[in-house]
Amino acid sequence: MFGDYSIGDLGSIFVMQGFAGLILFSxxxxxxxxLAIIFGQMGVINMAHGEFMILGAYxxxxxxxxxxxxxxxxxxxYFFLAxxxxxxxxxxxxxxxxxxxxRHLYRRPLDTLLATWGLSLMLQQAYxxxxxxxxxxxxxxxxxxxxxxxxxxxxxxINGVFVMALTVLITMAVAYIMYKxxxxxxxxxxxQNRVMAGAVGINTEKVDRYTFALGCGIAGxxxxxxxxxxxxxxxxxxLYIVDTFLVxxxxxxxxxxxxxxxxxxxxxxxxxxxFFMSGSMAKVLTLLAVVGILMLRPQGLFALKVRK
Amino acid sequence: xxxxxxxxxxxxxxxxILVLAVLLVVILPLCLDVFRLNLVAKYLTYAFVALxxxxxxGYGGILSLGQGVFFGLGGYCMAMFLKLEASxxxxxxxxxxxxxxxxxDWNQITQLPLFWKxxxxxxxxxxxxxxxxxxxxxxIGAAMFKRRVGGTYFAIITQAVAAILTILIVGQxxxxxxxxxMTDLRTLKGWDIRPDHAKxxxxxxxxxxxxxxxxxxxxxRHSKLGRILIAMRDKEDRVRFSGYSVANFxxxxxxxxxxxxxxxxxxxxxxxxxxxxxxxxxVPSIEMVIYTAVGGRLSILGAIYGTxxxxxxxxxxxxxFPELWLFGLGGxxxxxxxxxxxxxxxxxxxxxxxxxxxxLRSRKxxxxxxxxxxxxxxxxxxxxE
Numbered sequence: 001m002f003g004d005y006s007i008g009d010l011g012s013i014f015v016m017q018g019f020a021g022l023i024l025f026s027x028x029x030x031x032x033x034x035l036a037i038i039f040g041q042m043g044v045i046n047m048a049h050g051e052f053m054i055l056g057a058y059x060x061x062x063x064x065x066x067x068x069x070x071x072x073x074x075x076x077x078y079f080f081l082a083x084x085x086x087x088x089x090x091x092x093x094x095x096x097x098x099x100x101x102x103r104h105l106y107r108r109p110l111d112t113l114l115a116t117w118g119l120s121l122m123l124q125q126a127y128x129x130x131x132x133x134x135x136x137x138x139x140x141x142x143x144x145x146x147x148x149x150x151x152x153x154x155x156x157x158i159n160g161v162f163v164m165a166l167t168v169l170i171t172m173a174v175a176y177i178m179y180k181x182x183x184x185x186x187x188x189x190x191x192q193n194r195v196m197a198g199a200v201g202i203n204t205e206k207v208d209r210y211t212f213a214l215g216c217g218i219a220g221x222x223x224x225x226x227x228x229x230x231x232x233x234x235x236x237x238x239l240y241i242v243d244t245f246l247v248x249x250x251x252x253x254x255x256x257x258x259x260x261x262x263x264x265x266x267x268x269x270x271x272x273x274x275f276f277m278s279g280s281m282a283k284v285l286t287l288l289a290v291v292g293i294l295m296l297r298p299q300g301l302f303a304l305k306v307r308k
Numbered sequence: 309x310x311x312x313x314x315x316x317x318x319x320x321x322x323x324x325i326l327v328l329a330v331l332l333v334v335i336l337p338l339c340l341d342v343f344r345l346n347l348v349a350k351y352l353t354y355a356f357v358a359l360x361x362x363x364x365x366g367y368g369g370i371l372s373l374g375q376g377v378f379f380g381l382g383g384y385c386m387a388m389f390l391k392l393e394a395s396x397x398x399x400x401x402x403x404x405x406x407x408x409x410x411x412x413d414w415n416q417i418t419q420l421p422l423f424w425k426x427x428x429x430x431x432x433x434x435x436x437x438x439x440x441x442x443x444x445x446x447x448i449g450a451a452m453f454k455r456r457v458g459g460t461y462f463a464i465i466t467q468a469v470a471a472i473l474t475i476l477i478v479g480q481x482x483x484x485x486x487x488x489x490m491t492d493l494r495t496l497k498g499w500d501i502r503p504d505h506a507k508x509x510x511x512x513x514x515x516x517x518x519x520x521x522x523x524x525x526x527x528x529r530h531s532k533l534g535r536i537l538i539a540m541r542d543k544e545d546r547v548r549f550s551g552y553s554v555a556n557f558x559x560x561x562x563x564x565x566x567x568x569x570x571x572x573x574x575x576x577x578x579x580x581x582x583x584x585x586x587x588x589x590x591v592p593s594i595e596m597v598i599y600t601a602v603g604g605r606l607s608i609l610g611a612i613y614g615t616x617x618x619x620x621x622x623x624x625x626x627x628x629f630p631e632l633w634l635f636g637l638g639g640x641x642x643x644x645x646x647x648x649x650x651x652x653x654x655x656x657x658x659x660x661x662x663x664x665x666x667x668l669r670s671r672k673x674x675x676x677x678x679x680x681x682x683x684x685x686x687x688x689x690x691x692x693e
Contacts, residue, residue, distance in 0.1 A: 104646060110460060113463060114594075115646065125631070245464045249461060280475050280478060280479030284479065287468055287471060295451040295455075298452070298457040298461060
């Protein structure tokens with residue numbers, strides 16, 4: 001499959017496809033971070049995670065429309081407000097869901113999977129009723145359009161760079177929260193020993209609720225980023241959920257570093273393969289490789305011990 | 309469970325099977341027109357999957373979110389045979405290459421691919437319907453369970469497998485018919501499967517197969533094997549320490565569930581007359597799990613009633629309120645998981661059966677065996693992870 005290209009062409013192809021892969025990587029990382037926090041730290045499988053992401057995307061879309069009609073002067077900066085609103089909206093919904101549904105199911109992880117699947121169906125229908133079945137696209141401000149010219153055959157889109165910078169920032173923030181802050185210490189204490197954490201005065205229920213809300217909130221920000229590279233529809237989130245779960249499992253649950261590494265390898269493989277074969281076959285090969293590796297190494301790339 | 313250990317079914321279970329038989333063989337065919345009966349036939353194909361899930365998930369504790377894969381494999385094997393028969397050279401004269409399925413012709417394929425050729429034979433097809441999914445399930449099961457991967461990890465991997473197979477089928481349009489699937493299936497060994505009387509014959513054939521599977525499931529459940537499965541679900545380590553190979557039993561449960569699903573898929577191709585990737589992917593696979601959950605994950609008969617009820621509700625709701633259907637289905641998922649982990653069979657066993665027993669006893673003043681529809685030793689509380 002490489003035969004028809006010269007060495008220089010191949011180099012450019014890999015750089016361009018690699019860059020396209022980096023945008024996919026950003027969405028994977030943002031989605032997977034939230035999922036990894038919820039799944040890795042709490043053992044809850046949140047099948048509605050994609051719908052939380054799409055909520056963020058819809059919030060971004062509404063903010064952009066609002067700025068367009070009422071504050072056209074500030075339109076170039078709407079995205080930052082949209083991201084905050086997306087985080088808050090998804091986080092608030094996540095907190096509500098945890099209180100109504102998830103907290104009753106902590107001892108039955110397989111059942112959370114079914115219940116959150118039901119939730120995702122309801123959310124999809126709610127989006128369809130509220131926003132309509134048609135996919136909506138967000139209009140980007142002027143400064144995000146266009147691309148940077150690196151060399152004759154390599155061009156880099158600006159919105160992609162922006163999304164990546166955003167991803168790096170959020171990942172660092174999450175790492176700080178989880179590993180340096182007082183609250184992160186409480187979360188890790190609860191994960192390691194719930195009873196003991198409660199005994200030393202940590203309000204475990206509150207920690208659970210805010211952890212879930214944080215994971216959902218990050219999904220909302222992922223939705224904001226998602227609007228730049230795809231159009232938003234009621235079922236867009238579902239397309240990503242299996243990939244994201246594979247990212248989390250492949251990286252090894254409870255390991256943020258593993259999540260990032262696996263998101264990187266999966267997205268790059270897929271994006272590079274996509275150039276040489278049809279998109280569907282690229283996806284099939286990538287997923288097959290991941291499933292194959294997981295069968296040989298079920299604990300994932302980076303986890304110490306995850307059995308059952 | 310009654311004190312004696314019947315080989316196959318105790319009295320109340322036999323009664324339950326009899327009631328189901330009367331319902332499916334006598335009442336439904338008499339009450340419904342052929343169109344509705346064909347719908348029931350379609351629903352019952354999912355009942356095979358639900359039945360498999362009772363063994364695999366309810367008894368074995370292995371939640372598979374990829375049963376659509378096996379349903380699809382069985383269905384596609386059958387559909388390939390029917391499609392080849394429907395595209396005989398006489399029927400496909402107008403194609404640029406007569407004698408190959410129409411979708412291949414549309415995709416500029418001029419020769420029948422090698423893996424299609426054996427499907428000219430009906431006996432090979434029937435063997436493939438059973439063996440291909442069994443082999444596939446065995447490989448997945450062996451790879452996962454031997455390494456002691458279970459629970460949520462297994463569920464996610466099976467889901468990924470379902471996603472892969474769907475993308476593959478849709479992507480390889482020339483070999484599989486793509487997103488439209490295999491349509492326009494006509495005859496089975498020269499016997500037209502489309503007219504009304506053929507639909508009725510196929511319905512009864514399917515019901516017979518379903519009862520065959522129910523008998524196998526009952527046998528498994530009452531054998532020592534079934535009890536090891538339940539023990540394994542509840543305390544895996546203890547079973548392992550007693551010297552049993554836990555992985556092999558899990559592989560067996562998963563494979564049997566896969567075979568049941570595949571039979572259901574083959575029946576689907578026969579009864580409904582087409583097969584498409586929309587019955588293979590993640591969404592249908594999870595929907596099939598909910599049939600089992602609604603019926604009761606521990607009840608063989610409950611799973612069948614659950615499948616029928618959810619599908620009837622789906623058809624009538626989505627006909628009259630298409631907006632509400634997804635809310636209804638989603639709500640059902642949540643309600644079943646939160647409030648009734650043992651589904652309809654749990655409600656029956658906990659509330660209705662005791663009432664019935666009391667009524668019967670006061671009338672006849674006789675104390676018969678009081679084993680419920682769900683076996684109490686099995687249905688003890690919510691199943692452990």
